Amino acid sequence: MTALSESPVETAVDGLVLTVDSVHIRHQVDGREVVKGVGFELAPGRVVGIVGESGSGKTLTCRAVLGILPPLFEVAAGAIHVAGKDVAALSRAELTELRGSTISAVFQDPASYLNPSIPVGPQVAEVIRVKKGAKRREARRRATELLAAVHLRDPELVYTQYPHELSGGMLQRVLIAAAIAAEPRVLIADEATTALDVTVQAEILDLLADLRDSTGLAIVLVSHDLAVVAQLCDEVLVMREGEVVEQGPTEQVLHNPRHDYTRLLVAEHEQYGLDRFLEES
Amino acid sequence: MTVLDVRDLEVHYGHRRQRRRALAGASLSIDAGEIVGLIGETGSGKSTFARAALGLVRPSAGRIVIDGEDVTGHRERQWRAVRRRGVVQYVFQDPLRSLDPDLTIGDSLMEPLLLKGVPRREAVDRARAYLGRVRLDDELLTRLPEQLSGGQRQRVAVARALITEPRLIILDEPVSALDAATRVQVLEILKDLRTAGIALLFISHDLGSVAGIADRVAVLYRGEVVEVGTAREVVTKPSHPYTRLLIGSAPTLRTAAAGRAERAALRELLHSGKGTPR
Amino acid sequence: MFSLASGRIAVVVLVGVGLLAVFGPLLAPHDPLATSPDTLVGPSGGHWLGTDYLGRDVFSRLLDGSRVSVVGALEVTVMALVVGAIPGILSVYLGRVFEWITLRVADTLVALPFLLFAVAVTALLGNGITQAMFVTGALVSPLFYRVGRAATLAVARSQYVEAALISGASLGWIIRRHVWGKVLPPIAVALAQTLGVGFIIVSSLSFLGIGVQPPAPTWGGLLAADLGYLSYQPWAPFAPALLIMVTVWAGNVLADAIRDVSGGAGRALADSRKAALVGGRA
Numbered sequence: 028m029t030a031l032s033e034s035p036v037e038t039a040v041d042g043l044v045l046t047v048d049s050v051h052i053r054h055q056v057d058g059r060e061v062v063k064g065v066g067f068e069l070a071p072g073r074v075v076g077i078v079g080e081s082g083s084g085k086t087l088t089c090r091a092v093l094g095i096l097p098p099l100f101e102v103a104a105g106a107i108h109v110a111g112k113d114v115a116a117l118s119r120a121e122l123t124e125l126r127g128s129t130i131s132a133v134f135q136d137p138a139s140y141l142n143p144s145i146p147v148g149p150q151v152a153e154v155i156r157v158k159k160g161a162k163r164r165e166a167r168r169r170a171t172e173l174l175a176a177v178h179l180r181d182p183e184l185v186y187t188q189y190p191h192e193l194s195g196g197m198l199q200r201v202l203i204a205a206a207i208a209a210e211p212r213v214l215i216a217d218e219a220t221t222a223l224d225v226t227v228q229a230e231i232l233d234l235l236a237d238l239r240d241s242t243g244l245a246i247v248l249v250s251h252d253l254a255v256v257a258q259l260c261d262e263v264l265v266m267r268e269g270e271v272v273e274q275g276p277t278e279q280v281l282h283n284p285r286h287d288y289t290r291l292l293v294a295e296h297e298q299y300g301l302d303r304f305l306e307e308s
Numbered sequence: 309m310t311v312l313d314v315r316d317l318e319v320h321y322g323h324r325r326q327r328r329r330a331l332a333g334a335s336l337s338i339d340a341g342e343i344v345g346l347i348g349e350t351g352s353g354k355s356t357f358a359r360a361a362l363g364l365v366r367p368s369a370g371r372i373v374i375d376g377e378d379v380t381g382h383r384e385r386q387w388r389a390v391r392r393r394g395v396v397q398y399v400f401q402d403p404l405r406s407l408d409p410d411l412t413i414g415d416s417l418m419e420p421l422l423l424k425g426v427p428r429r430e431a432v433d434r435a436r437a438y439l440g441r442v443r444l445d446d447e448l449l450t451r452l453p454e455q456l457s458g459g460q461r462q463r464v465a466v467a468r469a470l471i472t473e474p475r476l477i478i479l480d481e482p483v484s485a486l487d488a489a490t491r492v493q494v495l496e497i498l499k500d501l502r503t504a505g506i507a508l509l510f511i512s513h514d515l516g517s518v519a520g521i522a523d524r525v526a527v528l529y530r531g532e533v534v535e536v537g538t539a540r541e542v543v544t545k546p547s548h549p550y551t552r553l554l555i556g557s558a559p560t561l562r563t564a565a566a567g568r569a570e571r572a573a574l575r576e577l578l579h580s581g582k583g584t585p586r
Numbered sequence: 587m588f589s590l591a592s593g594r595i596a597v598v599v600l601v602g603v604g605l606l607a608v609f610g611p612l613l614a615p616h617d618p619l620a621t622s623p624d625t626l627v628g629p630s631g632g633h634w635l636g637t638d639y640l641g642r643d644v645f646s647r648l649l650d651g652s653r654v655s656v657v658g659a660l661e662v663t664v665m666a667l668v669v670g671a672i673p674g675i676l677s678v679y680l681g682r683v684f685e686w687i688t689l690r691v692a693d694t695l696v697a698l699p700f701l702l703f704a705v706a707v708t709a710l711l712g713n714g715i716t717q718a719m720f721v722t723g724a725l726v727s728p729l730f731y732r733v734g735r736a737a738t739l740a741v742a743r744s745q746y747v748e749a750a751l752i753s754g755a756s757l758g759w760i761i762r763r764h765v766w767g768k769v770l771p772p773i774a775v776a777l778a779q780t781l782g783v784g785f786i787i788v789s790s791l792s793f794l795g796i797g798v799q800p801p802a803p804t805w806g807g808l809l810a811a812d813l814g815y816l817s818y819q820p821w822a823p824f825a826p827a828l829l830i831m832v833t834v835w836a837g838n839v840l841a842d843a844i845r846d847v848s849g850g851a852g853r854a855l856a857d858s859r860k861a862a863l864v865g866g867r868a
Contacts, residue, residue: 080487194350224349225514229557230575233568251487254516254559281561292488296561299495299520304543305562362752392754400745408746410767416746419763420753472753 044212044245045069050105052087063269071243076256079266085249089215094122127158131206132215137198141190147201148186158209173204196227217249232258253292265289311475311507313337317370319356330356332531343508345518348528354511358478363387375475392424394472401481403461407453414449420472438467459490478509516558527551549577593843599836607656614646619801626818651803659784665723670730671773678738692728718797722787733776737769778841
């Protein structure tokens with residue numbers, strides 16, 4: 028992990044890299060509130076998890092944080108601060124500057140975020156050239172380092188390969204490499220492991236944990252699976268129909284769930300999952 | 309009583325130079341009333357195994373016996389006869405795509421019966437009865453698939469598989485497309501089938517999703533069944549390194565079964581033995 | 587439901603054109619071939635649309651020419667359906683050899699330069715309406731082949747067809763129950779549009795002197811003749827041009843309406859059909 032140079036940790040006064048303060052998101056036309064008050068804080072090297080079904084508002088929350096809400100949706104109330112800066116107060120250019128360099132994201136379907144007709148290496152190098160102003164040769168060297176940093180075997184070879192030559196897990200690693208290329212403070216992983224095999228999912232989660240440990244990256248991990256979130260997170264939010272029904276330290280949410288919905292999620296794993304056997308042993 | 313007995317099954321895809329081995333001598337047998345989980349990840353050959361058991365791909369070696377009938381060398385016509393008896397049924401992962409969008413739920417449900425030669429009037433009665441069996445209202449008979457929720461659709465798909473009173477149902481990740489509440493509901497329905505003596509072959513990439521329901525678990529790795537045992541044995545005392553990795557990778561609510569370092573070591577071990585499993 | 591309303595108007599227009607084809611020649615007030623000394627006169631009570639350069643009544647010629655024009659367009663369509671759409675559907679099911687051969691034939695037909703092929707065939711088989719329609723039918727058939735094949739492929743690979751197969755369905759059962767209903771809408775879309783294209787082709791062929799021979803009138807032939815006398819009668823081309831345009835428009839609108847009603851699948855196929863057309867004719 029030495030490949031990733033440690034960026035000096037400059038934070039807001041209170042040491043938080045991301046604060047989301049009771050954010051409400053509303054549809055502009057029908058006035059429907061799709062997210063009803065989400066709030067959490069994230070310090071460097073910490074991981075917060077958001078759990079919920081599709082349509083629970085978890086993805087919209089992430090998009091609001093990134094300043095890329097889909098058309099007709101707006102933040103109706105609350106505030107989002109990324110590294111001390113109020114996202115709502117930023118101009119479009121400043122937001123673009125913020126994304127990638129301070130906060131970045133990976134999503135569910137990695138293949139759709141890569142250009143199929145260009146090898147993956149230059150696509151990572153492009154991020155470095157745009158965000159860090161690096162020269163071509165320097166960008167290539169740095170991109171290869173990043174591909175190694177996300178545990179891709181033979182990064183020199185992967186650099187020259189096209190997206191269709193790589194598996195889903197490898198593509199997700201490439202995207203993570205691109206996402207951390209400009210050394211952001213916060214990484215949002217929205218269902219980033221959902222489409223992957225179990226062993227590959229574990230590899231990606233392990234990679235995120237490594238990045239957190241080695242660079243102090245703060246992570247927002249979004250998943251429909253409580254167990255995935257449990258692997259990595261310090262704090263968990265359980266969302267349902269736009270509302271946060273449960274929020275607290277991971278241990279507390281897993282072992283002492285208060286809301287019925289959280290209990291259902293926990294019970295499902297205990298009844299049908301591996302937990303049933305692991306508890307006995 | 310064995311409903312499916314597969315011995316040393318080999319399946320190849322493609323011709324000559326592009327010939328690729330999808331199954332490399334996989335063996336598995338399933339008894340009546342048993343729920344078996346077949347675990348395998350992308351490229352393990354799990355879909356090929358199911359397709360071979362349904363006669364959709366031709367094995368290049370090995371033997372398949374379904375309910376006492378050796379179907380290994382069956383031609384298309386013989387397969388059609390086997391299928392029409394409805395001994396083996398299949399449930400797809402995504403019920404929205406496995407139900408014809410233009411046919412009513414009733415028509416989709418009755419299709420296997422009509423193919424079997426059951427008179428239409430009797431087929432309608434049976435469709436109604438089986439809809440009840442998966443706890444759905446029979447007013448759904450005249451609806452189209454798009455008017456049903458995901459959980460309802462998957463229950464219709466299960467009813468469609470049950471309607472010919474099969475000995476074996478093969479299910480491909482039947483609950484992974486559903487949300488938590490309906491997932492439990494569908495799993496409960498499937499669990500109840502055991503008492504009716506129907507065998508279930510649950511195919512999944514995630515051991516965690518079948519461990520709670522399966523009596524036995526088989527792990528498929530690079531075209532071979534590398535481990536078979538009761539769910540408890542496999543989960544608590546895995547013998548093959550790949551199984552250990554699978555269990556160590558499965559997300560659980562407790563701290564993961566294997567630590568990061570242990571997983572990394574297992575990956576290294578499997579990677580070094582590339583091409584020759586075990 | 588704008589498209590439904592305009593679809594109805596299109597149907598009305600097409601029925602009107604059909605009636606014109608059946609009864610038009612009977613309604614003609616004058617002999618469409620009879621010449622007179624009053625050449626190139628303007629519209630009047632006796633000659634509603636005036637006369638042409640040989641003194642023939644333009645209105646009667648339009649009415650009389652409608653039958654052969656419509657029949658020609660229909661012949662093209664039927665030909666395209668029989669040698670295009672049906673082999674297209676069957677190409678998915680009748681095995682690799684049939685598939686390979688029909689695909690190559692379709693590619694070849696697409697690659698042929700239309701006018702050269704038309705001239706060659708008429709030189710070989712003689713110049714007549716049937717020969718001309720054979721040519722055009724053969725040339726639009728790849729479009730139908732591809733539409734039929736694409737629609738069938740989309741259905742043939744679907745899980746519900748596989749589900750039926752697993753329940754022991756035969757090929758006939760699958761086509762009857764699952765394929766037919768989904769392949770028809772996109773073919774109907776292509777058909778409605780080809781009706782329009784057929785008109786243009788019949789008309790443009792007679793414009794070039796292939797197919798219908800003078801003095802027998804067709805809409806396209808009239809248009810061609812009128813264009814020669816633009817300086818004397820600048821308004822004359824409007825009547826035949828309008829008829830052709832309205833009919834083609836109706837065909838296209840009807841195609842759109844069918845596509846909208848039949849939903850997303852039809853739309854996707856219509857787009858692929860457009861791509862095939864652009865790729866083929868470019």
